[in-house]
Amino acid sequence: MAEQGYNFAYLDEQTKRMIRRAILKAVAIPGYQVPFGSREMPLPFGWGTGGIQVTASIIGRDDTLKVIDQGADDTVNAVSIRKFFARTAGVETTERTEDATILQTRHRIPETRLGAGQILVYQVPIPEPLRWLEPREAETRKMHALEEYGVMHVRLYEDIARFGHIATSYDYPVRVNGRYLMRPSPIPKFDNPKMDRSPALQLFGAGREKRIYAIPPHTGVRSLDFDDHPFEVQKWEDVCALCGSGDSFLDEIVTDDRGGRMFVCSDTDYCGRRREAGHAGPTSRNGEADGA
Amino acid sequence: MYVAVKGGEKAIEASHRLLDEARRGDPSVPEVSTRQIAEQLGLAVDRVMSEGSLYDRELAALAIKQAQGDLIEAVFLLRAYRTTLPRLGNSEPVDTAQMAIRRRISATFKDIPGGQILGPTYDYTHRLLDFRLAGEGGDGSDGFAPGEQADPPAEEPVPRVVDLLGREGLMEEDCGPAAGEEPPTDITREPLRFPAGRDARLQTLARGDEGFLLALGYSTQRGFSNNHPFAGEIRYGSVAVEIVPEELGFAIEIGEIEVTEVEMVNQFRGSAEAPPQFTRGYGLVFGHQERKAMSMALVDRALRAAELDEASVSPAQDEEFVLYHSDNVEASGFVQHLKLPHYVDFQSELELLRKLRAEFEDPPAEAAE
Amino acid sequence: MRPVAAAGNGSALRPGFLAPVADSQQVFRRVLRAMSEPGSLQNIAVDLAPPAPLDRATAALCLTLLDFETPVWLDAAADGEEVRAWLRFHCGCPLVEETDAARFAVMAAPSEMPALGAFPLGSEAYPDEGTTVILQVPSLESGEAVTLRGPGIEDCREFRAAGIAGGFWKQRREMEALFPQGVDLVFASGASLAAVPRSTEVRF
Numbered sequence: 001m002a003e004q005g006y007n008f009a010y011l012d013e014q015t016k017r018m019i020r021r022a023i024l025k026a027v028a029i030p031g032y033q034v035p036f037g038s039r040e041m042p043l044p045f046g047w048g049t050g051g052i053q054v055t056a057s058i059i060g061r062d063d064t065l066k067v068i069d070q071g072a073d074d075t076v077n078a079v080s081i082r083k084f085f086a087r088t089a090g091v092e093t094t095e096r097t098e099d100a101t102i103l104q105t106r107h108r109i110p111e112t113r114l115g116a117g118q119i120l121v122y123q124v125p126i127p128e129p130l131r132w133l134e135p136r137e138a139e140t141r142k143m144h145a146l147e148e149y150g151v152m153h154v155r156l157y158e159d160i161a162r163f164g165h166i167a168t169s170y171d172y173p174v175r176v177n178g179r180y181l182m183r184p185s186p187i188p189k190f191d192n193p194k195m196d197r198s199p200a201l202q203l204f205g206a207g208r209e210k211r212i213y214a215i216p217p218h219t220g221v222r223s224l225d226f227d228d229h230p231f232e233v234q235k236w237e238d239v240c241a242l243c244g245s246g247d248s249f250l251d252e253i254v255t256d257d258r259g260g261r262m263f264v265c266s267d268t269d270y271c272g273r274r275r276e277a278g279h280a281g282p283t284s285r286n287g288e289a290d291g292a
Numbered sequence: 293m294y295v296a297v298k299g300g301e302k303a304i305e306a307s308h309r310l311l312d313e314a315r316r317g318d319p320s321v322p323e324v325s326t327r328q329i330a331e332q333l334g335l336a337v338d339r340v341m342s343e344g345s346l347y348d349r350e351l352a353a354l355a356i357k358q359a360q361g362d363l364i365e366a367v368f369l370l371r372a373y374r375t376t377l378p379r380l381g382n383s384e385p386v387d388t389a390q391m392a393i394r395r396r397i398s399a400t401f402k403d404i405p406g407g408q409i410l411g412p413t414y415d416y417t418h419r420l421l422d423f424r425l426a427g428e429g430g431d432g433s434d435g436f437a438p439g440e441q442a443d444p445p446a447e448e449p450v451p452r453v454v455d456l457l458g459r460e461g462l463m464e465e466d467c468g469p470a471a472g473e474e475p476p477t478d479i480t481r482e483p484l485r486f487p488a489g490r491d492a493r494l495q496t497l498a499r500g501d502e503g504f505l506l507a508l509g510y511s512t513q514r515g516f517s518n519n520h521p522f523a524g525e526i527r528y529g530s531v532a533v534e535i536v537p538e539e540l541g542f543a544i545e546i547g548e549i550e551v552t553e554v555e556m557v558n559q560f561r562g563s564a565e566a567p568p569q570f571t572r573g574y575g576l577v578f579g580h581q582e583r584k585a586m587s588m589a590l591v592d593r594a595l596r597a598a599e600l601d602e603a604s605v606s607p608a609q610d611e612e613f614v615l616y617h618s619d620n621v622e623a624s625g626f627v628q629h630l631k632l633p634h635y636v637d638f639q640s641e642l643e644l645l646r647k648l649r650a651e652f653e654d655p656p657a658e659a660a661e
Numbered sequence: 662m663r664p665v666a667a668a669g670n671g672s673a674l675r676p677g678f679l680a681p682v683a684d685s686q687q688v689f690r691r692v693l694r695a696m697s698e699p700g701s702l703q704n705i706a707v708d709l710a711p712p713a714p715l716d717r718a719t720a721a722l723c724l725t726l727l728d729f730e731t732p733v734w735l736d737a738a739a740d741g742e743e744v745r746a747w748l749r750f751h752c753g754c755p756l757v758e759e760t761d762a763a764r765f766a767v768m769a770a771p772s773e774m775p776a777l778g779a780f781p782l783g784s785e786a787y788p789d790e791g792t793t794v795i796l797q798v799p800s801l802e803s804g805e806a807v808t809l810r811g812p813g814i815e816d817c818r819e820f821r822a823a824g825i826a827g828g829f830w831k832q833r834r835e836m837e838a839l840f841p842q843g844v845d846l847v848f849a850s851g852a853s854l855a856a857v858p859r860s861t862e863v864r865f
Contacts, residue, residue, distance in 0.1 A: 007376075010376075012376065012378065014379075015375075035483040035485070036483065037480065037481040037482055037483060038483065039375040039480075040368070040371040040374070040375045040621060041372060041375070042372045044368065044621075044625035044628060044629065045621060045622045045624075045625030045626055045629075046625040046627075046628065046629030047625060047629050047632065069632070069633060070633045070634075070636045071636065074301075075300060075633055076300040076303060076304055077632050077633070078300070079300035079301050079304060080300075083301070083304075106632075107636045108636055125626070125629065137486055137612055137616070138486040138487070163651075164651060164656065167648065169637075169640035169641050169643065169644040170636070170637040170641070171637070186634075186636075186637045187636070188636055188637065188639070188640040189640065190640070208622045208625060208626055211483075234640060234643050234644075249636065249639075250639070251635050251636070251639055252639055252642065266635065266636055266639075
């Protein structure tokens with residue numbers, strides 16, 4: 001049951017309406033950052049207030065919510081946000097990706113492919129993809145208006161000249177539907193291909209920066225690259241130590257101070273379900289790896 | 293097996309219990325009441341109300357208590373509460389010329405109509421620790437009869453110094469909105485746009501972090517921008533807040549608030565169209581906060597560079613830089629969000645760096661040409 | 662339904678949502694889905710007895726999206742004393758006479774609507790200021806078929822709206838060249854709604 005004393009999902013109805021209008025415009029102009037009157041939330045700016053305001057404005061009693069941070073359902077921040085909605089909206093929560101109608105995430109897209117009707121809400125720290133190249137909002141807004149994205153290509157090309165390839169590994173810039181340059185939030189570039197033509201609706205909320213943007217379902221999302229240096233994602237030589245997966249994003253765990261380390265899935269739901277289904281990695285009980 | 297991320301919920305609960313303990317401190321020492329904070333830590337309360345954008349002494353005191361005296365955390369608590377309040381109406385502009393004055397000074401004229409009123413100030417105290425305050429009942433209030441109170445609030449309205457200059461045509465017109473203009477913007481509902489209007493700027497500065505504005509204001513005095521400020525007037529006292537209920541059609545007073553107002557007088561060479569005249573920098577904050585209001589006025593004037601056709605070369609004149617970074621609730625949140633896990637981004641960087649190192653030490657054929 | 666207040670002409674003012682929080686959330690999710698999947702039909706399931714000539718979907722959209730921050734333009738068919746009183750009471754939205762001041766437009770007779778270009782299209786820098794145009798039509802199952810392509814549509818989708826002005830789709834198609842500036846269309850009929858945002862290509 002929702003907590004007394006506050007409105008359903010914490011926000012007052014006028015604030016929800018304002019955010020809802022911004023979300024609709026964001027969906028209508030894919031990849032464009034819609035300014036909105038972001039409110040102070042009872043959680044600090046920078047800790048997911050944009051995602052929380054978006055979720056609070058869309059969520060209803062029939063929804064089932066999943067919250068992840070770094071791919072995991074039980075990191076303290078994910079727990080804290082999930083609890084916030086359990087308290088203020090009384091909605092059901094889940095860890096199973098396919099059971100959720102709304103998924104709020106920080107820094108990852110789940111490994112399990114999302115389906116039609118699901119909504120993925122991203123927490124965004126800095127929404128402006130050109131921000132490190134041009135700190136001024138007045139300028140970057142002009143650059144978007146004029147579709148002046150050459151500086152980003154130059155920057156990526158400088159990487160190639162210096163390192164032999166593009167040296168951006170997360171928050172990797174994308175073009176949405178061939179128009180707006182968009183920052184996907186600090187997800188690893190490993191996750192970028194999951195955004196492309198996803199059947200799910202993707203909403204991005206930046207609370208401190210007061211911007212909302214969106215990718216409608218089935219929308220082309222292209223990671224920037226060059227003909228001679230095509231976009232590619234991270235690969236690991238290892239498999240998940242727990243479930244043996246060779247195709248999920250792996251976290252590195254330092255096990256001692258002598259260089260010992262192991263790799264485990266960052267997506268805890270995906271990993272746990274694989275283990276339930278009988279998959280095992282090199283350090284699990286039977287000691288046998290599969291996958292990879 | 294790696295389990296550090298498990299048990300998040302229990303860890304949070306335990307952390308909250310430890311926080312409660314730390315806040316209470318030694319239980320043999322009497323608990324401080326919010327009433328005591330409101331009465332005896334009044335300047336802290338003023339700052340929290342100002343930057344929290346909510347005039348409520350009791351709630352600000354509660355926030356200070358809850359935050360263990362961490363004023364920025366208290367500001368955040370107040371803001372988060374403020375945002376849940378319904379908007380019942382908009383007040384009429386407060387008229388500071390009608391202020392019931394407790395303190396009022398001008399550095400520009402030796403004597404002014406209404407007089408210089410020193411009022412309560414630390415300005416001429418010698419900053420010697422007063423060990424009488426360390427003991428109970430040693431605050432010097434014992435032998436203090438109410439009748440001896442110096443400088444009672446002025447009875448009559450006291451004219452503003454800048455208005456005296458304005459009568460001579462030496463001060464630019466008040467650049468506030470004229471009747472019939474658009475209502476002022478509301479930065480709590482509409483995100484900032486650039487160039488920002490003065491309404492949005494003053495609202496942002498009024499709730500801006502005192503330390504940030506102090507440093508910026510200071511920088512304008514050291515040559516980072518070209519202010520030549522005089523403290524035209526600093527006044528502190530209470531003003532009436534009025535609203536016009538739709539069903540009545542006339543203004544009624546709903547209460548009084550204490551504010552500090554600062555008008556800085558700055559030089560201006562004039563232009564082809566305008567004769568030489570002084571320009572204004574304005575500061576207005578809740579409660580008694582002269583340092584903040586003066587800093588605000590200095591920064592307001594510095595930010596008028598573009599409007600007054602001055603070169604904009606210094607940090608304090610850079611509208612985006614100042615307005616986007618003055619809010620301590622935003623700044624504190626984002627600086628401290630670095631405490632949140634960044635395993636995934638870091639892993640991505642680590643993987644990339646290892647790859648680059650491997651290539652550096654053993655260059656691939658094509659890159660070595 | 663119980664009347665909640667008297668309208669200017671003395672007749673009883675019709676109520677808004679019975680459960681404002683839950684109803685507006687439900688309607689918003691339908692319109693969000695409609696905007697995310699252009700041309701798809703969404704049905705609202707809220708109890709509502711709106712003032713004539715507004716259909717349930719039209720009225721529900723108003724209650725969900727309009728308030729004191731959204732200037733609204735009404736076409737002649739929608740612009741009646743009862744609708745005005747109802748919108749003012751339940752939404753508190755300013756009603757504007759000029760199309761170029763509208764954040765939202767509500768049309769009960771789109772066959773006689775003004776040119777789409779008469780409404781604000783937003784600027785290059787702030788395209789989100791383009792108007793949301795709500796068109797109440799007799800049916801979303803008959804009328805000229807057009808083909809929609811673009812974000813939110815896997816391949817292509819057929820869409821029909823009866824009772825719109827001749828040349829409407831041509832106007833809309835010409836507006837595509839202005840993207841990201843433009844207007845976003847929400848069609849309402851009975852308890853159904855559908856959307857054609859500016860990102861959608863319309864072919865016929």
